[in-house]
Amino acid sequence: MPELPEVETTRRGIEPHVVGQRVTKVVVRDRRLRWPVPESFEPSIVGNTIVSVDRRAKYLIVDVGEGHFLIHLGMSGSLRILPTLIEPEAHDHVDVIFENGTAMRYNDPRRFGSMHWVDGNPAEHWLLAELGPEPLSEAFNASWLHDLARRRKGPVKNFIMQQSVVVGVGNIYASEALFISGIHPNRPAGRVSRERYARLVDAIKLTLSQAIEVGGTTLRDFVDANGAPGYFSQKLKVYGRDGEACVECGRAIRKRVIGQRSSFFCPTCQR
DNA sequence: CTTTACGCCTGACGGC
DNA sequence: TGCCGTCAGGCGTAAA
Numbered sequence: 001m002p003e004l005p006e007v008e009t010t011r012r013g014i015e016p017h018v019v020g021q022r023v024t025k026v027v028v029r030d031r032r033l034r035w036p037v038p039e040s041f042e043p044s045i046v047g048n049t050i051v052s053v054d055r056r057a058k059y060l061i062v063d064v065g066e067g068h069f070l071i072h073l074g075m076s077g078s079l080r081i082l083p084t085l086i087e088p089e090a091h092d093h094v095d096v097i098f099e100n101g102t103a104m105r106y107n108d109p110r111r112f113g114s115m116h117w118v119d120g121n122p123a124e125h126w127l128l129a130e131l132g133p134e135p136l137s138e139a140f141n142a143s144w145l146h147d148l149a150r151r152r153k154g155p156v157k158n159f160i161m162q163q164s165v166v167v168g169v170g171n172i173y174a175s176e177a178l179f180i181s182g183i184h185p186n187r188p189a190g191r192v193s194r195e196r197y198a199r200l201v202d203a204i205k206l207t208l209s210q211a212i213e214v215g216g217t218t219l220r221d222f223v224d225a226n227g228a229p230g231y232f233s234q235k236l237k238v239y240g241r242d243g244e245a246c247v248e249c250g251r252a253i254r255k256r257v258i259g260q261r262s263s264f265f266c267p268t269c270q271r
Numbered sequence: 272c273t274t275t276a277c278g279c280c281t282g283a284c285g286g287c
Numbered sequence: 288t289g290c291c292g293t294c295a296g297g298c299g300t301a302a303a
Binding site for chain 1: 273274275276277279280281282283
Binding site for chain 1: 294295296297298299
């Protein structure tokens with residue numbers, strides 16, 4: 001479910017409610033996530049006060065002073081802020097309960113998400129250590145992409161979805177950014193010119209920024225920390241629009257599976 | 272090294 | 288209504 005904009009939306013939603021809050025209790029009612037939540041998870045956190053909530057790629061990093069915990073939302077995960085503790089429902093895996101009576105609740109039906117406790121520097125944790133640059137940073141630019149793409153034969157769409165190339169670009173925004181920059185998703189990554197990579201970089205930054213501004217994309221079930229959906233789905237130009245008219249040329253948007261993922265593009269506008 | 276295919280899961284939806 | 292196949296915002300892993 002969540003790509004970078006949805007994770008950032010979640011981060012912004014929970015941050016003001018949890019920073020400065022002291023954790024009095026952590027309840028893990030279902031440890032079955034992508035990796036089992038260890039028994040040591042709760043005692044590591046309890047008693048600490050939340051210092052900050054940061055994001056790296058699609059991971060949320062919660063600093064509790066004594067260490068950090070990482071949260072990944074997988075395909076179907078969400079975090080909610082509860083003003084008061086209410087009865088848990090299906091797939092409510094974890095509650096982090098605060099001294100003031102509020103709580104942060106993690107729900108994940110498909111269980112592709114994860115929670116990790118990290119001693120030491122989280123940037124060196126194995127999940128984060130090999131990640132590429134943040135898409136909204138200066139380090140992500142045309143030179144970086146063009147140089148990395150040399151000799152790569154695989155489709156450019158797969159290339160930009162690899163987290164070692166650039167983080168946070170998932171299946172929706174990859175299709176959108178390629179449409180905006182006029183690049184066919186199936187074109188070999190090594191056969192995209194530097195100039196066109198410059199346009200792709202701009203398109204990725206623009207698409208992600210705009211999506212963050214409106215709270216991300218809700219296709220079926222993404223909600224922010226208050227339970228509200230994101231509105232970027234209304235602005236999607238190609239994703240999920242196969243058969244509809246291209247907003248630029250009017251020809252039908254096509255859908256094709258590339259790298260085992262559905263991809264949407266305009267056969268006329270994208271080369 | 273890069274690239275590909277496969278699981279891991281539940282739930283929603285469309286067709287019959 | 289009910290059943291069944293298909294598909295879904297991710298990504299680690301094994302294998303080619």
